[in-house]
Amino acid sequence: MNTPLLAILFGAIFVNNIVLMRFLGLCPFFGVSTRLSTAIGMSSAVLFVMTFATWITWGVYHLVLVPGSVILGGILPQGLVFLRTVSFILVIASLVQLVEMFLKKFVPVLYSALGIYLPLITTNCAILGVAFLVIDNKFGFLQGTIFAIGTALGFGLVMVLFAAIRERLELAPISKSFRGYPIAFIAAALVSIAFFGFVNMFGISP
Amino acid sequence: MGTIVLVALASLGGLGLILVVILVFAHLKLGVKPNPLEESIRAILPAANCGACGYPGCEAFAAAIAKGDAPPDACPVGGPSLAEQIGEIMGVEVVGGEHKVAFLLCQGGNDIVAESADYQGIRTCRAANLITGGTKACQYGCLGYGDCTEVCPFDAIPMGSNGLPIVDRSKCTGCGICVQVCPKDVLRLIPISKEVYLSCNSLERGKAVRGVCKMGCHACSICVKMCPYDALQMVDNLPKMDLDKCTDCGICYAKCPVKSCFVDYAAPRPEAEIEISRCEGNHKCFEVCKFKAIEGEPGELHKIIPDKCVGCGECVKACPTGACTQPAKVKAPVA
Numbered sequence: 001m002n003t004p005l006l007a008i009l010f011g012a013i014f015v016n017n018i019v020l021m022r023f024l025g026l027c028p029f030f031g032v033s034t035r036l037s038t039a040i041g042m043s044s045a046v047l048f049v050m051t052f053a054t055w056i057t058w059g060v061y062h063l064v065l066v067p068g069s070v071i072l073g074g075i076l077p078q079g080l081v082f083l084r085t086v087s088f089i090l091v092i093a094s095l096v097q098l099v100e101m102f103l104k105k106f107v108p109v110l111y112s113a114l115g116i117y118l119p120l121i122t123t124n125c126a127i128l129g130v131a132f133l134v135i136d137n138k139f140g141f142l143q144g145t146i147f148a149i150g151t152a153l154g155f156g157l158v159m160v161l162f163a164a165i166r167e168r169l170e171l172a173p174i175s176k177s178f179r180g181y182p183i184a185f186i187a188a189a190l191v192s193i194a195f196f197g198f199v200n201m202f203g204i205s206p
Numbered sequence: 207m208g209t210i211v212l213v214a215l216a217s218l219g220g221l222g223l224i225l226v227v228i229l230v231f232a233h234l235k236l237g238v239k240p241n242p243l244e245e246s247i248r249a250i251l252p253a254a255n256c257g258a259c260g261y262p263g264c265e266a267f268a269a270a271i272a273k274g275d276a277p278p279d280a281c282p283v284g285g286p287s288l289a290e291q292i293g294e295i296m297g298v299e300v301v302g303g304e305h306k307v308a309f310l311l312c313q314g315g316n317d318i319v320a321e322s323a324d325y326q327g328i329r330t331c332r333a334a335n336l337i338t339g340g341t342k343a344c345q346y347g348c349l350g351y352g353d354c355t356e357v358c359p360f361d362a363i364p365m366g367s368n369g370l371p372i373v374d375r376s377k378c379t380g381c382g383i384c385v386q387v388c389p390k391d392v393l394r395l396i397p398i399s400k401e402v403y404l405s406c407n408s409l410e411r412g413k414a415v416r417g418v419c420k421m422g423c424h425a426c427s428i429c430v431k432m433c434p435y436d437a438l439q440m441v442d443n444l445p446k447m448d449l450d451k452c453t454d455c456g457i458c459y460a461k462c463p464v465k466s467c468f469v470d471y472a473a474p475r476p477e478a479e480i481e482i483s484r485c486e487g488n489h490k491c492f493e494v495c496k497f498k499a500i501e502g503e504p505g506e507l508h509k510i511i512p513d514k515c516v517g518c519g520e521c522v523k524a525c526p527t528g529a530c531t532q533p534a535k536v537k538a539p540v541a
Contacts, residue, residue, distance in 0.1 A: 064217060076213045083214055087221055094225040098232055105236040116262050 005146050008139075012150030015201055018126050019158045020192040025126030029159065030184055032117070034170075039163035043156030045117040047149065050127050052099060053092045054148035057131040058141060060091055088131050096122045126155060162191065243295065244272040250291050252283045258381070271296065282379055306380035306395040308363065308373045311407040312348040313421035313467075315368030319344050320418045330356075335389035343418035346408040348392045354384035375471075401454040401472040409442045423467040429458035434496030455496070455518030475517025476533040478510050484529035491521035491530050 003011075016022060019029050025046075032042040064071050065087065067079030100118050103111040111118075121127060130151050134144040165187050174183050248268035255263040259280045261270055270276035271292060278296055279289035285305050293299055320343035325334055331353040334340045340349040350369040362377035363384055375398060385393045392407045404423065408415050412424035425443040437451035438458060445458070459470035478499075480491075489504040499515040502508030521530040 060221070064221070072213065072217060076210060078210070080210075080214055080217060083218055087218060090218075090222060090225065094229055097229055101232050101236040101238075104238050116266075 003143070005143065008143055008146050009150040009153075010201070012147050013154040013157060014195070014198040016151075017154045017158060017195055017198075018129065018151045019155060020188070020195040022129065024129040025124055025155060028117075028120065028124055028126075029155075029162070029188075030181065033159050033162045033184075034166055036160065036163045036167065038117075039159040040156075041113065042117045042120075043152070043159045044113075045121055046124065046126065046155050047152035049092075049096060049099060049118070049121045049124075050130055050148045050152040050155075051145060053095055053127050054131055054134055054144050055141075056091050056095055057088045058134060058144050060087060061135055084132070084135070085128075088128055092127055092131070093122050126151070158191070162188065165191070241269070241272050244268045246295055247271055247292055250284075250288065250295075251281065252288070254283055256283060258282045258379075282381065305398045307375050307378040307398045308354075308380070308382075308384050308393050309396045309400075309403055309405075309469075310348060310371060310373060310392060311394055311405055312346075312370065312390075312392045313405050313469075314342065314344055314347040314419050315350070315366070315370040318368070318420045319347055319422075332387070332389045340390075344408055344410075344415070344422065346390065346392070346410070347419070347422075349390060353387050353389075354393060357383050357387045359383065397449070399454075400449070400452075402452070402456050402459050402468055402470045404445055404447060404458075404467055405469045406444065406467045409444065411443055415443075421464060421467065424464060426463060428461055428463060429468070432457050432461045453518065453520065455516055455520070457497070457516050457518070460516055472517075475519075477512050477515040477517050478519070478521050478530055478532045480508055480510055481529045481531060482507060484527050486527050486529070488526060490524045490526065494520045494524040496520070 012018075018024050019026065028042055028046075032038045061084065063069055065080045065083060067081070068077055069079060072080065096118065100111070103118070130148050133151075134147055137143075137147070139147055166184060169183055169187065178186070245268075248265055251264040251268060253264050257263065259267045259276065259282070261267040261276065267276060267281065271278055271280075278292035278298060279286070281288055281292075321341055322343040323338070323341045325337070325341045327333055327337065329351050331340070331349040331351045334349050334351055339345050342349065348370055350365075350371070352365045352371060354363045354371050355365050359381070360377050360379055362374045362379070363371045364374065366372040380395055380398075382395055385391075385395060390407070396403055406415075406421070406423040408419070408422050410422075412426060415422035415424055423444055425440065427440050427445070429445050430438045430440055434455070434457065435451045435453055437448045437453075438445040439448070440446070454472070456470045456472060456475055459466050459468040459473060462468055485507050487502065487505045487507060489502070489508070491508060492500045492502060497514050497516055497518070499511045499513075500508050500521060501511060517532065519532050522532050524530075
């Protein structure tokens with residue numbers, strides 16, 4: 001895979017947007033997008049953790065699990081690819097804990113800014129999804145990093161866009177049965193359709 | 207096949223072990239010692255993380271108290287006992303933390319209050335109130351479309367068959383959302399221990415009230431005159447209750463000629479009784495009884511005059527030998 005880095009970045013933001021095209025990370029998307037401030041908080045926490053998680057899981061996969069890997073290649077030539085999901089979950093959960101401790105000690109300002117969103121990310125499927133996609137797309141380390149950053153930026157973009165929509169929805173005259181999540185899902189579907197317009201931009205298809 | 211299982215187990219276990227070691231090490235090196243105040247407060251909080259205090263969870267709430275940003279009595283789940291404990295930790299005294307419940311200041315249900323119009327609009331109190339203040343002839347009473355029933359997050363105000371909401375005192379948490387939403391201001395928060403309270407909101411004069419409502423207060427002032435504790439006072443054609451003076455004796459409920467503008471949760475109140483074998487005649491009961499319902503000289507056996515006893519229970523509280531008793535008050539169904 002020798003996709004240019006810029007294409008990977010914009011592809012991850014627009015064409016293969018994690019929320020609207022891949023439908024991952026929907027829980028934080030609907031849960032936290034009610035207000036602009038919380039949407040920005042969540043997006044920055046995701047950017048932070050997604051990049052770190054991709055590094056670590058990339059390392060774990062290529063050093064331990066892949067067939068003929070550096071560590072296990074001698075004992076088990078066929079590799080342990082089937083342990084991918086469970087080991088990634090383990091790694092991501094511990095990573096979030098570690099990052100939380102680190103921030104609490106050295107960057108308390110950032111820690112209090114990210115607040116509750118940091119631990120919430122442990123259960124964010126978008127993080128795990130990106131870790132898998134990096135492996136499935138056979139990205140190298142740098143490509144994977146760019147892909148993770150792009151995906152997180154795409155997540156942030158949609159969060160902010162959608163927070164604006166939902167703040168307006170709150171004041172709109174919506175019939176009672178549609179108020180709240182139903183209208184949010186309908187609005188999300190419309191935005192998702194709009195994002196289909198990006199397909200084949202930069203020569204990338206989903 | 208055996209190797210692959212072993213290696214899989216070993217590598218996953220090894221991965222877990224490495225992560226554990228890293229985390230433990232990080233905790234030792236990076237762990238920030240939490241504020242001990244915060245820790246001890248968090249330990250006694252209910253740990254429900256319900257957010258009723260306005261903070262994201264019990265931990266954030268504990269931090270806010272320790273910092274001094276939140277009052278120690280802001281946890282509605284823990285109630286006054288918890289507030290006291292927190293106050294002890296923080297070294298501040300917590301006062302007036304009694305649990306409150308909503309109370310409806312109106313008994314004008316179906317067939318009790320006259321209707322003045324036929325309403326075909328949106329079935330909410332707020333909408334009805336916008337159009338000449340609703341359909342009931344009394345401008346102060348409950349409209350009965352159940353806005354409070356709808357907003358109550360605890361299902362504590364079901365609508366009764368008489369068209370009035372009924373506060374379920376065991377479920378009501380005193381959050382006050384119904385009080386805010388009611389367009390007639392006919393709901394009020396009162397302490398849960400309160401047994402007797404006026405249930406009329408009409409500021410009209412007696413004659414006007416009599417014309418439209420069978421249960422409304424006529425402002426006759428009989429309750430004000432009867433109250434032995436001076437706890438009632440006529441303000442704007444309604445007896446206003448001084449909660450500090452009122453002892454919930456129930457005389458106002460019993461003597462009200464409308465039968466009754468007041469609600470008495472303890473009614474019917476059984477009369478007090480004196481156990482002959484235990485009465486030592488120390489006269490305490492005679493002194494506390496405001497209704498002259500006890501007769502007897504100091505040192506002699508005392509007697510209750512059933513006609514005068516209202517069942518307030520003051521003699522029971524005052525008797526040092528436990529001779530004065532009152533058959534368990536039959537709590538009216540919490541409705």
